[in-house]
Amino acid sequence: MGRTVIPIGPFHPLQEEPEFFTLTVEGETVVDIDVRIGYNHRGIEKLSESKNFDNSTFVVERICGICSTSHPFAYVRAVEDIFPVEAPPRAKYIRTIIAEGERIHSHLLWLGLAGHFLGYNTVYMWAWKLREEILDVMEILSGNRNNYAMFRPGGVRRDIKAGDIPAVLAKIDSIVPTLEMIKKAVLDDPVLHARLEGIGILSRQQAIDYSALGPTSRASGVARDVRKDSPYGAYGELEWDMIVTSNGDVFDKAVIRILETFQSIRIMKYCLEHLPEGEIDLNLGEIPPGEGIGHIEAPRGETFHYVKSDGTNRVIRHKVRAPTFMNLPTYKSTVVGYTISDATIILAAIDPCYCCTERIAVRDTHDRKIFDGNDLIRLSREKTERIRRKLGYR
Amino acid sequence: MTREEVIADLQSRFGDDIVELVDKSHNRVYMEINPRAITWVGTYIFRDLHARFNIASATDMPHHMEILYHFTIEDIDLMVNVRVKLPKDAPKIHSLASAIWALDWIEREMHELLGIEFIGHPDPRRLLLPDSWPEGVYPLRQDYREWDKTAVRDRGV
Amino acid sequence: MSMTLKALLKSPWVFHLSTGSCNNCDIEVLDCLTPRFDVERFGILLAGSIRHSDVLLVTGSCNRMSVERLKKLYDQVPKPCLVVGIGTCAGSRGVFIDSYNCPVPLDHIIPVDVYIPGCPPKPEAIIAGVVKLIQKVGNG
Numbered sequence: 001m002g003r004t005v006i007p008i009g010p011f012h013p014l015q016e017e018p019e020f021f022t023l024t025v026e027g028e029t030v031v032d033i034d035v036r037i038g039y040n041h042r043g044i045e046k047l048s049e050s051k052n053f054d055n056s057t058f059v060v061e062r063i064c065g066i067c068s069t070s071h072p073f074a075y076v077r078a079v080e081d082i083f084p085v086e087a088p089p090r091a092k093y094i095r096t097i098i099a100e101g102e103r104i105h106s107h108l109l110w111l112g113l114a115g116h117f118l119g120y121n122t123v124y125m126w127a128w129k130l131r132e133e134i135l136d137v138m139e140i141l142s143g144n145r146n147n148y149a150m151f152r153p154g155g156v157r158r159d160i161k162a163g164d165i166p167a168v169l170a171k172i173d174s175i176v177p178t179l180e181m182i183k184k185a186v187l188d189d190p191v192l193h194a195r196l197e198g199i200g201i202l203s204r205q206q207a208i209d210y211s212a213l214g215p216t217s218r219a220s221g222v223a224r225d226v227r228k229d230s231p232y233g234a235y236g237e238l239e240w241d242m243i244v245t246s247n248g249d250v251f252d253k254a255v256i257r258i259l260e261t262f263q264s265i266r267i268m269k270y271c272l273e274h275l276p277e278g279e280i281d282l283n284l285g286e287i288p289p290g291e292g293i294g295h296i297e298a299p300r301g302e303t304f305h306y307v308k309s310d311g312t313n314r315v316i317r318h319k320v321r322a323p324t325f326m327n328l329p330t331y332k333s334t335v336v337g338y339t340i341s342d343a344t345i346i347l348a349a350i351d352p353c354y355c356c357t358e359r360i361a362v363r364d365t366h367d368r369k370i371f372d373g374n375d376l377i378r379l380s381r382e383k384t385e386r387i388r389r390k391l392g393y394r
Numbered sequence: 395m396t397r398e399e400v401i402a403d404l405q406s407r408f409g410d411d412i413v414e415l416v417d418k419s420h421n422r423v424y425m426e427i428n429p430r431a432i433t434w435v436g437t438y439i440f441r442d443l444h445a446r447f448n449i450a451s452a453t454d455m456p457h458h459m460e461i462l463y464h465f466t467i468e469d470i471d472l473m474v475n476v477r478v479k480l481p482k483d484a485p486k487i488h489s490l491a492s493a494i495w496a497l498d499w500i501e502r503e504m505h506e507l508l509g510i511e512f513i514g515h516p517d518p519r520r521l522l523l524p525d526s527w528p529e530g531v532y533p534l535r536q537d538y539r540e541w542d543k544t545a546v547r548d549r550g551v
Numbered sequence: 552m553s554m555t556l557k558a559l560l561k562s563p564w565v566f567h568l569s570t571g572s573c574n575n576c577d578i579e580v581l582d583c584l585t586p587r588f589d590v591e592r593f594g595i596l597l598a599g600s601i602r603h604s605d606v607l608l609v610t611g612s613c614n615r616m617s618v619e620r621l622k623k624l625y626d627q628v629p630k631p632c633l634v635v636g637i638g639t640c641a642g643s644r645g646v647f648i649d650s651y652n653c654p655v656p657l658d659h660i661i662p663v664d665v666y667i668p669g670c671p672p673k674p675e676a677i678i679a680g681v682v683k684l685i686q687k688v689g690n691g
Contacts, residue, residue: 533651
């Protein structure tokens with residue numbers, strides 16, 4: 001049987017960012033995948049070198065829109081690690097609140113996109129509508145729906161007013177019933193179980209070999225989460241559960257993200273209700289020479305920043321590593337061996353944020369393009385339909 | 395193992411190849427080694443100490459090229475950062491990518507952005523830069539200069 | 552502009568493409584299609600393919616690799632087609648103006664009809680921008 005090569009991307013309407021995947025297919029089975037990134041490479045590490053420590057915070061916020069807070073958080077922790085020094089308690093709690101708010105909106109976004117790829121457009125609309133409530137919360141707390149600009153080395157830039165907290169808590173509480181409904185709808189749906197279980201499996205050893213991060217590794221039984229392993233912010237001071245499963249398939253990754261959303265709500269509410277008094281900034285002044293590392297748990301996994309300073313208040317070297325950089329190579333193990341109908345959802349399962357990392361083609365051996373990204377989504381939805389009919393749903 | 399045991403173990407095992415070990419803080423250790431030892435030190439920390447590989451940062455320093463391999467031993471919250479210093483005129487080091495899958499992409503990135511050669515890398519293609527980017531021009535080097543005559547860098551006002 | 556364009560803009564089909572963006576603007580564009588903002592009630596639909604689109608929504612700071620694709624895609628769009636540059640990056644590259652991988656701004660590559668500044672612009676701003684475009688075309 002001849003091999004066919006399928007390109008997905010780089011511009012395709014539902015995948016927000018340009019990316020280039022090439023799938024090699026024998027019949028219906030994927031036998032190889034190649035990923036070409038670079039469509040979002042904007043040279044941020046070099047840009048940082050021409051800015052001073054405060055300004056770099058704003059550049060890194062624009063590395064990625066969805067996990068926009070994770071980068072400044074890791075960066076300011078890296079700068080503080082040069083001394084090393086810890087931000088004041090109130091700042092730590094505020095940082096945690098913002099980071100968890102982002103986690104909620106990011107997971108809801110993913111849920112919506114996954115629903116869209118599978119043909120559950122209602123889930124897409126519900127999840128994104130719910131997301132708007134969280135964005136309202138972030139707007140009350142920070143002034144903007146995205147790009148909160150709350151971080152600075154040594155603390156946070158803005159305080160949370162006590163008068164805002166009741167409204168914020170009420171809004172957070174208001175999304176819980178719908179979230180419960182979505183959780184039940186996903187966990188109890190036999191069609192989704194049949195559709196997503198056993199698909200795109202990343203084994204435990206593979207997750208370790210790739211140094212996979214975030215829900216991608218926790219779904220494979222590798223219990224790694226920077227918030228537990230190396231507590232920062234308020235995480236060491238409050239009760240919350242790390243969600244770990246062991247099958248490593250797409251269903252597990254979906255379950256983890258849904259359950260993590262509930263944990264994030266728990267953490268956010270605790271921090272808002274127990275916000276300590278005090279200053280919000282250390283007023284660091286000159287950054288001494290040295291090097292520092294900051295790593296935090298973004299919605300997709302560990303975000304890692306390394307900063308080197310020579311005492312002149314400019315960054316000599318700023319290394320940025322987003323979690324998707326470590327998760328994208330896992331495709332070699334999770335897509336290969338499965339069918340093209342499953343390709344879209346397996347690719348979406350690691351929640352790829354290509355802009356952090358810096359888009360799918362299927363071609364036949366005569367190099368004719370036979371499928372594009374749209375076709376693959378259509379194939380994915382058709383498979384969901386087949387499963388529905390087989391299970392007796394109309 | 396506790397962090398002191400880990401440090402003692404690394405020192406006794408690789409003593410000859412360790413140039414300097416800096417115990418910076420309770421969760422950061424910086425260890426400079428001889429570049430020829432990267433393969434056995436790297437694989438020991440990854441496999442035997444069950445560390446997770448975070449990433450590698452390469453820097454163009456004034457008199458040498460430096461790579462820092464960052465590993466985290468999660469159980470004791472210790473980050474072991476392995477530093478190697480390479481000569482600027484010929485920055486070469488053995489690739490760890492065949493032994494540790496996690497290093498594949500970052501070595502490709504360090505090669506195309508800084509010009510470091512990873513001997514034995516299984517797939518040394520470009521990762522981030524477009525095909526139209528000229529060979530031998532490494533953007534993260536300090537001596538990088540704008541080569542593109544068509545670039546527009548002012549705001550037009 | 553032509554009668555065709557005026558007619559098409561009664562229910563514009565938009566195609567969204569990113570030339571190397573942080574994705575914030577892209578999410579805000581998709582937000583416009585979700586229940587809170589819901590531009591579908593104005594007849595604005597997301598086109599499945601660029602060949603069916605009337606309005607191109609472009610985001611991103613024109614990264615080298617994306618620009619090669621952008622030029623090819625722009626040639627495929629049936630003219631007349633309007634281009635909306637969404638976000639500060641599409642206007643002038645914003646904070647990425649000195650980036651080695653973002654050499655020229657969008658309007659040096661394809662003609663842009665409307666700029667919607669913001670980082671990211673809120674969905675209200677995006678809708679207002681598209682409406683301004685439709686009015687501008689309607690007024691000839």
